[in-house]
Amino acid sequence: MKKMILATALVLGAPLAAQAQDVNGMWQSEPGETGSYVTVAIDNCAANAAQTCGTITGVFEADGSAGDQTIIGKPIIWDMQPTNPGNWAQGTIWAPDQDKTYDSKMSLSGNTLEVSGCVLFICRSQNWTRMN
Secondary structure (H helix, E strand, C coil): CHHHHHHHHHHHHHHHHHHHHHCEEECCCCCCCCEEEEEEEEECCCCCCEEEEEEEEEEEECCCCEEEECCCCCCCEEEEEEEEEEEEEEEEEECCCCCEEEEEEEECCEEEEEEEEEEEEEEEECCCCCCC
């Protein structure tokens, strides 16, 4: 009886564990140097479903008004590869506020996604918040 209860708990709990590590969805970045922020849709890459990509869905100024609409629909994250549950690396991220790309990695903890990128010895990171 105890084995049956344990097996049932494991089967029912497995989808919850997988969901907890699911990075797909809508995210809001931290404000950049100008106070503006973006919203990003993260999902599997179209070219390679084993990798993770992100596309800008909204741009907002510090006061919440609409920001630079010309970057909506542009990729911001591409080719992120899972390294272990809740972590991705070997991808690229574009920083729209500086128009630079960085080698990037991500780490998921609950509803917070730490996104970081480096060029040579210059690194930047942000904590993004899940929107849905």
